[in-house]
Amino acid sequence: MDNPVSMNSVPTGAPGMNTELADFASPRGAIRYVCLLLLLAPWAVDALRVIAEGFETAVTPVPTCLTEMHIVHGMQQVASGKWLYPVVDGLPLTYHLYQPLTYLPVGWVAGWLDWDVDRLLVAGRIVPLASLFGLLLALAYYVWRRTGDGWAAATCVLMMVFYHSSTLTDFFRNRPETPALLLTFGGWMVVQLRPRRWPFLAAVLFVAAVAFKPIFLAAPLACVLQLLFQRKAKGLIQLTAGCLMLGGALVAGAYYGLGQGYFQHTVWAMQACPLDPLGASKYFYPILIHGHWGMLFPAALLTTAWLAVKGREYNLLLYLLVCLLVTSVAHGKQGADLSYHGELSLLMVLTVVSGLWTMFRAATLLAWAPLLLLLLGTWMPIHEFGSGWNQLSHQRIVR
Numbered sequence: 001m002d003n004p005v006s007m008n009s010v011p012t013g014a015p016g017m018n019t020e021l022a023d024f025a026s027p028r029g030a031i032r033y034v035c036l037l038l039l040l041a042p043w044a045v046d047a048l049r050v051i052a053e054g055f056e057t058a059v060t061p062v063p064t065c066l067t068e069m070h071i072v073h074g075m076q077q078v079a080s081g082k083w084l085y086p087v088v089d090g091l092p093l094t095y096h097l098y099q100p101l102t103y104l105p106v107g108w109v110a111g112w113l114d115w116d117v118d119r120l121l122v123a124g125r126i127v128p129l130a131s132l133f134g135l136l137l138a139l140a141y142y143v144w145r146r147t148g149d150g151w152a153a154a155t156c157v158l159m160m161v162f163y164h165s166s167t168l169t170d171f172f173r174n175r176p177e178t179p180a181l182l183l184t185f186g187g188w189m190v191v192q193l194r195p196r197r198w199p200f201l202a203a204v205l206f207v208a209a210v211a212f213k214p215i216f217l218a219a220p221l222a223c224v225l226q227l228l229f230q231r232k233a234k235g236l237i238q239l240t241a242g243c244l245m246l247g248g249a250l251v252a253g254a255y256y257g258l259g260q261g262y263f264q265h266t267v268w269a270m271q272a273c274p275l276d277p278l279g280a281s282k283y284f285y286p287i288l289i290h291g292h293w294g295m296l297f298p299a300a301l302l303t304t305a306w307l308a309v310k311g312r313e314y315n316l317l318l319y320l321l322v323c324l325l326v327t328s329v330a331h332g333k334q335g336a337d338l339s340y341h342g343e344l345s346l347l348m349v350l351t352v353v354s355g356l357w358t359m360f361r362a363a364t365l366l367a368w369a370p371l372l373l374l375l376l377g378t379w380m381p382i383h384e385f386g387s388g389w390n391q392l393s394h395q396r397i398v399r
Contacts, residue, residue, distance in 0.1 A: 225322065
């Protein structure tokens with residue numbers, strides 16, 4: 001397993017400035033950086049456009065999906081001091097299917113400021129919009145710590161936004177996925193970097209992610225397996241105990257503080273939905289490959305294979321594998337959508353960047369394979385549809 005990156009250490013494999021300049025001066029290095037510029041330039045333009053369109057959509061009080069208004073209703077309940085999870089014992093009834101943090105922060109502020117529905121809708125979108133920037137900063141920092149290369153960090157951030165239709169599906173919507181993704185990746189990153197009191201900090205982040213949406217279990221499960229394989233008994237016990245205690249406090253607090261219908265809303269109502277993981281996988285993955293991932297998919301396959309064969313980034317590959325398994329089960333629930341695949345898509349981006357820079361440092365010609373795939377996936381749509389083709393994606397799959 002990879003050793004954790006110390007918060008006070010030099011980034012793993014970080015090249016010095018002279019090495020970078022010498023690499024750039026070589027013919028192969030110069031061609032590599034030209035290719036990176038051919039990727040990053042259109043990605044940067046797309047990122048500015050997508051984020052600007054996302055911000056414009058977020059501040060416009062018009063629902064982009066039906067779920068937004070269900071979430072607003074829960075926020076109204078909190079704002080008015082009513083039970084968020086009242087006991088369901090007859091009509092009329094409204095289920096609040098998500099976990100408490102989806103509703104509480106905005107609901108509390110709305111009750112204090114007496115906001116109407118339009119302001120609630122927009123305010124609910126500010127949380128995922130802010131989480132988008134937090135997530136991009138976290139990814140940039142982690143990649144820089146691992147590689148010591150600003151190009152790698154920039155590539156990871158811009159690739160995330162370029163593939164926003166799968167990685168950042170709901171960053172402009174009043175939904176819980178983006179903040180949960182930030183928190184769960186933040187918890188995994190803490191376990192890799194291991195600052196002081198890292199087990200407790202990671203447990204807080206993992207439980208906070210679940211307190212938005214409970215499908216985000218891949219990161220804590222991957223960290224438990226990682227610590228188990230590394231024989232880090234103390235850290236494993238502290239992390240597990242922290243998650244169990246905080247998770248228990250979350251459930252007890254929601255049940256006694258937000259309504260004794262908590263399990264009816266968040267557990268029994270969800271379990272009533274049919275579950276078909278195999279059928280859902282046959283449905284979702286072809287759509288993702290052909291309509292959203294594109295060349296990211298074969299590039300991720302190549303870099304994953306390279307990292308596995310070379311014995312590098314095992315912690316990341318373990319997280320990717322666990323996330324694939326968790327996602328393949330979770331999206332089997334009727335009503336699942338593209339938002340269930342954001343974490344998996346994020347890890348594909350991170351794997352491509354990690355693998356690509358590992359290949360660069362190994363000076364292997366195989367590095368050109370994923371790089372050329374990304375170039376094709378970037379410039380072929382520009383040739384076919386024009387430079388402004390990659391706009392904000394409002395698409396959601398409804399089965």
